[in-house]
Amino acid sequence: MKDVEITLTVNGEKKKVRVSPKESLLHVLRDKLHYISVKANCYRGECGICTVLMNGFPVKSCQVLAVETDDADIVTVEGLSKNGEPSLIQKAFIEKFGFQCGFCTPAFILAGHYIVENMPDATDEEIKEVLNGIVCRCTGYKQIIDAIKLALQWKKEGKS
Amino acid sequence: MSIKRDKAQVLWREYFPDFDYYKPKTVNEALELLNKLKNDHAIVLAGATCLSRNFRARKFEVKHVIDLKGIPELRGIKYAEGEGLRIGPVTTFHEILKSEAIRKKYTALWEAAKQYGDFELKFRATIGGNIAKSSPQNDSSPPLLVHKATLTLASVEGVREVPINEFFTGVTENVLAPNEIITSINVPEPPENSRSGYIKFRRSAEDRAVVGVAALVSNPGDRSKRIIRLAYASIAKTPVYVKEAEEIFRKEGDINSLIDEAINAAYKYVDLPIGHGKRGQDLRASKEYRMHLVRVGTKAILKKLIEGVEVF
Ligand SMILES: Cc1cc2nc3c(=O)[nH]c(=O)nc-3n(C[C@H](O)[C@H](O)[C@H](O)COP(=O)(O)OP(=O)(O)OC[C@H]3O[C@@H](n4cnc5c(N)ncnc54)[C@H](O)[C@@H]3O)c2cc1C
Numbered sequence: 001m002k003d004v005e006i007t008l009t010v011n012g013e014k015k016k017v018r019v020s021p022k023e024s025l026l027h028v029l030r031d032k033l034h035y036i037s038v039k040a041n042c043y044r045g046e047c048g049i050c051t052v053l054m055n056g057f058p059v060k061s062c063q064v065l066a067v068e069t070d071d072a073d074i075v076t077v078e079g080l081s082k083n084g085e086p087s088l089i090q091k092a093f094i095e096k097f098g099f100q101c102g103f104c105t106p107a108f109i110l111a112g113h114y115i116v117e118n119m120p121d122a123t124d125e126e127i128k129e130v131l132n133g134i135v136c137r138c139t140g141y142k143q144i145i146d147a148i149k150l151a152l153q154w155k156k157e158g159k160s
Numbered sequence: 161m162s163i164k165r166d167k168a169q170v171l172w173r174e175y176f177p178d179f180d181y182y183k184p185k186t187v188n189e190a191l192e193l194l195n196k197l198k199n200d201h202a203i204v205l206a207g208a209t210c211l212s213r214n215f216r217a218r219k220f221e222v223k224h225v226i227d228l229k230g231i232p233e234l235r236g237i238k239y240a241e242g243e244g245l246r247i248g249p250v251t252t253f254h255e256i257l258k259s260e261a262i263r264k265k266y267t268a269l270w271e272a273a274k275q276y277g278d279f280e281l282k283f284r285a286t287i288g289g290n291i292a293k294s295s296p297q298n299d300s301s302p303p304l305l306v307h308k309a310t311l312t313l314a315s316v317e318g319v320r321e322v323p324i325n326e327f328f329t330g331v332t333e334n335v336l337a338p339n340e341i342i343t344s345i346n347v348p349e350p351p352e353n354s355r356s357g358y359i360k361f362r363r364s365a366e367d368r369a370v371v372g373v374a375a376l377v378s379n380p381g382d383r384s385k386r387i388i389r390l391a392y393a394s395i396a397k398t399p400v401y402v403k404e405a406e407e408i409f410r411k412e413g414d415i416n417s418l419i420d421e422a423i424n425a426a427y428k429y430v431d432l433p434i435g436h437g438k439r440g441q442d443l444r445a446s447k448e449y450r451m452h453l454v455r456v457g458t459k460a461i462l463k464k465l466i467e468g469v470e471v472f
Contacts, residue, residue, distance in 0.1 A: 002180060002370050021181040021225065024212070027174060044213050046366060047278060057254075063212040064284075065205075067181045068227060091407040111279075132365035133278030 006070040010035065013078025017066075025064035026050045029076065037077040037106040048134030051107035052076050058114050060133070077106040080113060088160065089113045089151045098147035100138035107134045112148040116155055124149075166208045177217040179222050183230040187314065187343060190226055195316040195339040197224045204228055204341055206250050206289040209281055217438075234288070234343065237262065249288020253277070256287060268303035268356035268374045273303060275299060275358065278366040288342045291327070294334040294398070295368070300400035301328070301357050302374030304347065305391035312344035314335040321346070328398035331435055354378035359461045359472065360393075361453050363444065369393045370445045373457035377465040383412060390422060390458060394442075395450055396431035399452050415466070423458050427451055 003018050010033060019028055029035045029052065038061060041049040047064045052061045053075035080087040089112045094100070099105040111130055115122050119130070127148050136144065184190040194202055202224035203209055215222065228234055230426045234250040237260035247256070256262055256273040259298040263270040275297045277285060282371050290300045291311065301324070309324045315337060336342070350356070356376040372393030381384040388409035392400045409418055432447050445453070460471035 004181070007191055020178075022175040022178050024174075024176065040174075043216055045209055045281065053278060059279045060280055063208050065176070065181065065208060065212070068183075068208075068229065102269070130279045133280040
């Protein structure tokens, strides 16, 4: 009903947007602000494809009301590279071929980024746990997990 | 060939219904609002993991959404030795997992949080939303039942405290009045020397329990002091607390035959289907298989709590 103006930070940039309560964060990011790495799929919180980092944590953006996100800090895949240089996790995905059709890739890269930033000593089991809400229909999970492990190793070695 | 998308259908899936959104800062403000709007399709919102789906599916009419996430009083975990635990309803499963007090003293609840949903949902879904949704499949209910939790419910008319065992009245039904919200989850200090645990049978990470079993065990080797409690998810129209088990485990006799007796008592509560309509049939498990899981799950959790042997 009533539109509201919200201010949110996306990939470090402050954005002012008019949103309606009927819009999800997914809708606002993708269709209003054009961060098209954020994919829309099940709209039920089940597939995890619309994952973004909100205030540092991975969440399913289809389940977040846009009006709730006033003052929120959002990161999408667009925000990972610096000056055209891919981030560690992105390079590792390329190295290990952690994608096939690419549809789920932004979600897995963000989850991987969360692991690299927050869980330096993550075991295989812990990596799998973080990924357990995201579906890859090509079932390339092995390569995705390998890529995340490689990024963790690179980080330890001080590579950037 | 171009595929024509039905525009109406796309919009229906993308948008929530047209409602007004409120984000009160205090409990009183929220209660006043809810009371004023209660007859005009108002609903309170927490993590939205469940509601966002209901909104999109147009499950019910909604005109006013009152978000509880802006109310600091409703968040957080407080534990005081001897007094017990107090959890704000708008506390997420992620926060529950971080609590040492819950992991050590209320292990069943910690294990339920661990096995609840998938990794991402834990940052959003709240324990209050889980209880208020009152699905018989909910993971937080069996642990709260074996720990004899009570809920504080508040409305503009006042506050009341309801034992969790009396809260659920049917599939997604409970004793909350239309102008009432849960303001606190209170869990007493566990009995001396006790341990608790939760086992969830499921098919995939984000799956609801096919069957969930919680148990609390204290002094299993000493009949005069022994306390054993059992509760289940996904076996009937509401979460189930098997009251009879308390008595059974006070009796004399071999513990294994008492466990069998308690399992038979649990069987009596099995009441399928556990939902409404077509989806409520819950085709994930037949009655026989559910009963099998009750047996296997009960034995496994008690083996773990009594003998320290992990079966799964
Ligand atoms: C993919 C997926 C997987 C899931 N897996 C599981 C699972 O494994 N186990 C499980 O138990 N559940 C599961 N759920 C269900 C759901 O996530 C949980 O029930 C969750 O705890 C709901 O909490 P919420 O904060 O998101 O509630 P919301 O969606 O915000 O609200 C749910 C209901 O509770 C009411 N409510 C919320 N807070 C209060 C309050 N303080 N007082 C009164 N009423 C209140 C709301 O009005 C609404 O009716 C799953 C859901 C999804 C989408």
